[in-house]
Amino acid sequence: MSKGHKQGGKITGKHTTVIPSAEKIVDLLQKNVLVDKISVGFIKHGIRGGKHAIKIMSMDSGLLLKIRGTASIQEIRAYTEYPEQIGTVLIAFAKKNNYQCNIK
Helix, strand or coil: CCCCECCCCCEECCCCECCHHHHHHHHHHHHCCCEEEEEEEEEEECCCCCCCEEEEEEECCEEEEEEECCCEEEEEEEEECCHHHHHHHHHHHHHHCCCEEEEC
């Protein structure tokens, strides 16, 4: 698998490209036993430069993550029955890796 592409295991769907700032997050989610499935969303390019950030939002079947890189944003959906625990893991990741973190 080439760099920037994720598929197999818990990754579902046809879209496999992951922005660099989301790669470690997807790897973290794949390794977590509480995450059932991960859906990698489309990438929005051409945004103003900025800091890496994670926006964590609740959805019916897990968490919707908007991950911001230096010039792009990508949505990742993490399907889990334990969104609070996964949110805590993501907050710890954000602090350790200097990502801004917003919870909605």
